[in-house]
Amino acid sequence: MTDVAIAGSAVVPIGLYAQPEEDLIMRCVVAAAADAGVSRSDIRGIIAMATRPQSVQQYQAAHIASRLRLDIEFLAELEVSALGLCSALRLAESVIRDRDIPAVVIVGASRESLVPTVDFLEHRTSRTTDASFVGPFGMAPIAWCALGARQLLASGEATEEDFAAVSVRLRRNASMNPVAYFRAPITAEDVMASRMVAAPLRLLMICPRADGAGAIMVVRPDVAALRPTRAAVHLAQGLAHDGDNVISEQAGRSFCELPSTRVAAEDAFNRAGIDYSDVDVVEPWVPFTPMEIMVMRGLGFPRDYWTTTEVSPSGGLVSRGHPLLATGFYNVHEVIQQLRGEAGPRQVDAARVGLTVSESGNFNGCAVDVFGRLDGRTAN
Amino acid sequence: MRARELQAHDRYQRHQETWGDGPPYFSEGTFDFWQNIAQGRFTLGHCAACDSRYFPPRVICPSCWSADAVDLVDTPGVGTVVSYTELHTVSTALRPIAPVVMVCVDLAEKVRILTWLLGDDDRGSIAVGSPCRIGVEEVLGANRFVARLL
Ligand SMILES: [Zn+2]
Secondary structure, eight states: OOOOEEEEEEEOOOBOOSSOHHHHHHHHHHHHHHHHTOOGGGEEEEEEEOOOTTOSOOOHHHHHHHHTTOOOSEEEEEOBTBTHHHHHHHHHHHHHHHHTOSEEEEEEEEEGGGSOHHHHHHHTGGGTSOTTTTGGGTOOHHHHHHHHHHHHHHTTSOOHHHHHHHHHHHHHHHTTOTTOSOOSOOOHHHHHHSOEEETTEEGGGBOOBOEEEEEEEEEOHHHHTTOTTTOEEEEEEEEEEOSOSSSOSBTTOOSSOOHHHHHHHHHHHHHHTOOGGGOOEEEEOOSBHHHHHHHHHHHTOOTTGGGTSEEOTTOHHHHHOBOGGGHHHHHHHHHHHHHHTOOGGGOOTTOOEEEEEEEETTTTEEEEEEEEETTOOOOO | OHHHHHHHHHHHHHHHHHHTTOSSOOOTTTHHHHHHHHTTOOEEEEBTTTOOEESSOOSBOTTTOOBSOBOOEEOOOEEEEEEEEEESSOOGGGGGGOSEEEEEEEETTSBEEEEEBOOGGGTTTOOTTOEEEEEEEEETTEEEEEEEEO
């Protein structure tokens, strides 16, 4: 099989950085180029996740291209939060085909540590839902997840102990991931004893707001063909949206069923010609542990999905950390390491197909991206 | 359109006099709603063209796309709690009333309202499905639409 492929990926360890975004991004671009085996002159396009308002340097795509003396003919900046990287992958693929260029690099960085959480709540999240009718009441991602988690508990679909078990599993995974932020193992007792933040969500069920950066090198089929065991093909992208912006206007809609996830999964699986049993690893965009249960069941995996499918071997957003606009890079990076068989102690046996699952709003929008190896084989 | 914009300019200034720089922020479609709230009256959007009820009000009816057909109507405000959470970490603006109980309420009119539950005694007895009523009360120095359990 020959197709446009992701030949290289690089991230920095998630943490709290004094280095500005440009430092982190430049390091990632150079590392991703080495990982892909492409030279500077191969990189004819750059797509950046638009910088966060707290960042000093804006127009990061042009800035990085200049700093690294890239010879580009295509440049774009995108921000649709979690869906930004999904759109960037599709854009990079089409630009490579349309313009017949060897490589496009996608970059993103986020330094959440620059903004205290109370300011984040006041100035950003209060205006991402309806800024007059919803936001002023304290609406934020953690609040809408809590509303969904409450419905899971009330309907008997899950217990607080189920939420804690997800936290424990994610931390165990993160303990084996050198780029994860929280790596010390925890117990269910630790989770249940941690302080209540947005009932029923406790502190150890919640992602840390942290800093990170990543770069992904998308290449032309002939470039990818030079590295058939290391290049990953983006087999399909499933997309869906339920029409709401977090809080539905219509009575009767569920906070925990997330119908867009199922539609996006079926769309992706139909396009890729695969089924649930083909999926070896999933890296979902899940900032709070109850949401993993909602998303995995919503996608159509079994109620006890963790017994059959490896979910967030990287530790996920809750333990790996959540640098907002860079998180997608870490999800893709983990899937690529797994498909190559280079995930070390986290390696999933015979990985052949990996998914990333991304959201906008309260999974009002969902993208399911399917990745496989260029050679179609399994890792190991 | 020019006459409409002249009216909007006048209303924007009146909105600022009542609500400052917001929130709530000015819109032609919600100006009367917020003036009603300031006077202690909670209303729903109603379309004069197609008779549908919706919330929040807006300049275009979400059902039939009629423009400027909003006709605000009173409501008993009776509904049920769809979900709720108690927020312990809040923005600076909400700190004086933290922890706040956020509730999502479905009204009998089939519209959904997101607000706070007031009443310290009710914090322990709230459940998914609790009957409640939306009304207007003063919180943090301004009139707001809020929920109380029935
Ligand atoms: Zn209408």
